[in-house]
Amino acid sequence: MLKRISDHPVLGPLSQEEIEFEFDGKSYQGIKGDSIASALLANGVRTLRFSNRDGEPRGIYCGIGHCFECRMTVNGVQSVRACITQACDGDVLESQGENRGERHDDF
Amino acid sequence: METFLNPRVKTAGSVMMISDVVVIGAGPAGLSAAVTAAEAGADVVVIDENPRAGGKLLGQLHEEPGTGWWIGAEISKKLAERAVNAGVRILTNRQVWNISQKWEVALDTGECVKADYAVVATGAAERPLPVPGWSLPGVMAIGAAQTLTNYYRVRPGDRIAIVGVDPLSLTVAHELSMAGADVVGIYLPGKSIFAGTQADPDTNLEYLAGMSDLAPNAFLRWGGKLAANKTLRKLALTFFPKSGLPLMGTRLNLRKSLVSIGGNERVEHVEVATIDSQGNPGKTRTVKVDCVCISGGLYPVQELTRDCGLVRIDQLGGTIPLYSPEMETTQDNLFVAGNVTGIEGAKIAMAQGNLAGTVIASRLGLLEGKEAIDRAAAAVRFARKSSAITFMPDIEEGRRIADDLWLERVRENSLAQKDESYA
The missing domain is CATH 3.50.50.60 (FAD/NAD(P)-binding domain)
Structure with a gap:
């Protein structure tokens, strides 16, 4: 995984329990306990949805569920906040907005 | 409405839970309030919209002079475990949609928690x-x-x-x-x-x-x-x-x-x-x-305190509820603790939560005498004095202003009562 911090000078070892999920039709791995946003970022995925304003890409901003920039469709339920929702094994995730599914791996 | 339901919690329908204390926010302040009240024997429910208890404490990591590394994830885990061992029910993945008098907390799942005492510990957000x-x-x-x-x-x-x-x-x-x-x-x-x-x-x-x-x-x-x-x-x-x-x-x-x-x-x-x-x-x-x-700075989150007397004190980071020396708002039996009362570090939030929990336990008849409350109040002052990081440069002045405003209110109320007794 691209951005996972496996060696840390103060914090202990990472959990080894992996999960697998799908985002816009592509399969990814995460670690048990990840939020949806952290699991995707660990895979280098920054764009989580497309704005209605010309389909501009949007990613995680506040990280505490306030700004709703990271909302996405989780197992068919729309507008779930990726930053405060735990990623689960077998999740099917979809970006929302214009150009959905075309530019998800642009990082 | 359906679309905003969290998929991690099944819709529970109209379930009513009854407890002595309901705490909103499972950060350092809320968890500490819950632990103190529950260890004294109170029945406590804690609600948080995150998947895990700990709030912003989860991500904290810095070295403190003299005491070593402050690892928020470990401290959160210990606090949450202590709460659960004391019988606290921690309900995560739930949003509070409303809080109404004496005290009913309505959740997005359809559940409702009813309690004699409430603690709002909703923390801060970033500007x-x-x-x-x-x-x-x-x-x-x-x-x-x-x-x-x-x-x-x-x-x-x-x-x-x-x-x-x-x-x-x-x-x-x-x-x-x-x-x-x-x-x-x-x-x-x-x-x-x-x-x-x-x-x-x-x-x-x-x-x-x-x-x-x-x-x-x-x-x-x-x-x-x-x-x-x-x-x-x-x-x-x-x-x-x-x-x-x-x-x-x-x-x-x-x-x-x-x-x-x-x-x-x-x-x-x-x-x-x-x-x-x-x-x-x-x-x-x-x-x-x-x-x-x-980094635009932090402000206290007041979405659930709208029926309390509120005041803007810039030295504390924004608008806060007026609170008594026992952390009670202008609404009887509605308490506040942590960054909802002003921007400070987690240690101070924990001390404030402990104070609110102590006062509630005492009012429930679970603690005798005033010593425990005095000790808890002194611990808040000590935490503030010994804090390694001060987020707001004029925090002491901000707290003084808040204390004075509460005293002013108490004086006005007692004058109003005198007027009534003359009438």
């Missing part, structure tokens, strides 16, 4: 600092970067620029570089109506005073002490190196501001301007980065 280009993926709030790095163990970027100089951004800069990221610099925001005095180099030097115990750099320790003297501060700014100051693995720039963020569909670079000691921009330069963290 945004709009910079041109800030909606690009890769730009995030400094607190988001902190939790991603220290709790989820994901680097928010490899080359990171930070906007906003304050104790939180300096702490997170260090955490990011410990996690292997290259923090290219900490910059002031450009002058704008949103940035206000944050774009002013002088204000930022004042902030550094709150960091003087943590900063390993001699200049900063000295800088922290001179923050109280305006003339000396001006002198220091005039001589502040244009290339910035090496600090905890990055460069602190009080003479540079970040004017815009650019990139095709994601952050690729920032424009940085050299500024004079008043914050006016001069020459600009492009710096390659893949992530920008914005």
Whole structure:
């Protein structure tokens, strides 16, 4: 995984329990306990949805569920906040907005 | 409404839960209130919208003088375990949609918690600092970067620029570089109506005073002490190196501001301007980065305290509920603890939560005498005095103003009662 911090000078070892999920039709791995946003970022995925304003890409901003920039469709339920929702094994995730599914791996 | 239901909790329908105490927010303040009340024998329910208890404590990581590393994830876990062992029911993945009198807390799942006492411990949120280009993926709030790095163990970027100089951004800069990221610099925001005095180099030097115990750099320790003297501060700014100051693995720039963020569909670079000691921009330069963290400061979250008497105290970070020396609001049996009462560190939030929990346990008849309450109140003052990081430079003054406003209210109420007895 691209951005996972496996060696840390103060914090202990990472959990080894992996999960697998799908985002816009592509399969990814995460670690048990990840939020949806952290699991995707660990895979280098920054764009989580497309704005209605010309389909501009949007990613995680506040990280505490306030700004709703990271909302996405989780197992068919729309507008779930990726930053405060735990990623689960077998999740099917979809970006929302214009150009959905075309530019998800642009990082 | 259906679309906002959290998929991690099945809709429970109209389930009514009854307890002695309902706590909203499972951060350091809420968990501490719950632990104290429950260990005294109260029946306590805690609600939080995150998947795990701990709040912003989960992502904290810094070295404290004398006591070593403060690892928020471990402290959160211990606190939550202690709560569960004392019988606290921690309900995560749930949003509070409403709180109504005496006290009924309605949740997005359809559940409702009814309790004689309520503690609102909703914490703080970050003020945004709009910079041109800030909606690009890769730009995030400094607190988001902190939790991603220290709790989820994901680097928010490899080359990171930070906007906003304050104790939180300096702490997170260090955490990011410990996690292997290259923090290219900490910059002031450009002058704008949103940035206000944050774009002013002088204000930022004042902030550094709150960091003087943590900063390993001699200049900063000295800088922290001179923050109280305006003339000396001006002198220091005039001589502040244009290339910035090496600090905890990055460069602190009080003479540079970040004017815009650019990139095709994601952050690729920032424009940085050299500024004079008043914050006016001069020459600009492009710096390659893949992530920008914005630190606009924290404000207390008041969504659930709207029926309480509220007051704006800038020294505390924004609007807060009036609160008694026992942490009770103007609504009987509705308590507050933590950053909802003003921006301070987790240790102080925990002490405030413990005080609220102690008072509630005492009112429930579970604690005798006033000693426990006095001890808990003294612990809040001690935590404030011994805190390694002070987020708001004039916090003591802010607390004094809040205390005076409460006393004023008590006096007015007793006068009003006298008037009534004469009538």
